[in-house]
Amino acid sequence: MMGPSHALSGAAAWLAGSWALDAFAGYGQSPLAIAVGATVCAGGALLPDLDLSGKVTRNQGGATVARTFGVLSLFVAEVIEKISLGIYTATRLSKDPRRNNGHRTFTHTLPFAALVGWGTTALATHYGKWAVVGIIFFMAGLALRGLFDEWAERAGWVIVTLCSAAIAWFTAAALPGDRGYPMLGLAVGVGCVVHLLGDIITSAGVPILWPIPTGRRMWRMVGVPNGIAVRVGGKTETIVLRTAFTVVALLAIAAMFAPGLLHRFELDAWAGER
Numbered sequence: 001m002m003g004p005s006h007a008l009s010g011a012a013a014w015l016a017g018s019w020a021l022d023a024f025a026g027y028g029q030s031p032l033a034i035a036v037g038a039t040v041c042a043g044g045a046l047l048p049d050l051d052l053s054g055k056v057t058r059n060q061g062g063a064t065v066a067r068t069f070g071v072l073s074l075f076v077a078e079v080i081e082k083i084s085l086g087i088y089t090a091t092r093l094s095k096d097p098r099r100n101n102g103h104r105t106f107t108h109t110l111p112f113a114a115l116v117g118w119g120t121t122a123l124a125t126h127y128g129k130w131a132v133v134g135i136i137f138f139m140a141g142l143a144l145r146g147l148f149d150e151w152a153e154r155a156g157w158v159i160v161t162l163c164s165a166a167i168a169w170f171t172a173a174a175l176p177g178d179r180g181y182p183m184l185g186l187a188v189g190v191g192c193v194v195h196l197l198g199d200i201i202t203s204a205g206v207p208i209l210w211p212i213p214t215g216r217r218m219w220r221m222v223g224v225p226n227g228i229a230v231r232v233g234g235k236t237e238t239i240v241l242r243t244a245f246t247v248v249a250l251l252a253i254a255a256m257f258a259p260g261l262l263h264r265f266e267l268d269a270w271a272g273e274r
Helices: 003-025 031-044 047-051 071-091 110-127 129-147 149-155 157-174 181-200 235-273
Strands: none
Touching: 003 031, 003 129, 003 181, 003 235, 031 129, 031 157, 031 181, 031 235, 047 071, 047 110, 047 181, 110 129, 110 181, 129 149, 129 157, 129 181, 149 157
């Protein structure tokens, strides 16, 4: 799927999960914590595509995520693409084809999702609030680039970076305590897994089984048949799926906050009558 669809699916998954935790497990979160989690999960849903690099010196090409912070993020994507290709080449079996790029290899696996999720939590836990600020800055940039792709393309990476810094600063000033730190890693990991599920419904698929060998192949691409696969950039993705993700997100927000707002309105009305 395309970047905007990945980011929107990540936000929808986190909001729906937050509602489920509140409704069935009694795990309530503040509106700010939910907003931060949804933002980080939306950004995490773009992370796997950091293995699709562009032209660093020209600030061109690459996946949506690779263009977030201009030349810097393009350079990071170039490095990750080469690392992913190296892992593929080192672990490929006899039936795995030779490749000259690392797109849809290591970063499109469950071990990668677990690794970045654990790494995010460890970083935030060990270094505290300043690490949280840095994580939110980076993930907010990815989320903005994905959720508001056309605006971000027009505004440019400088504006996106400034907006990300503003979000991180506001969060640092308003998010209390350490409660949200472990949730950041979970949000990143969930976002990566949602990305994999989104790519599985395309014909290209992802190596979701890696590192389990199957039939003398380590990097078997798992996807759906061409007849029912979602075409990248097609109407099913851009209209049907994005609409569904938006509806899920809005319903989850309404389910979490509408009862409280309605109760508060009723209390205010009752106080006014007195």
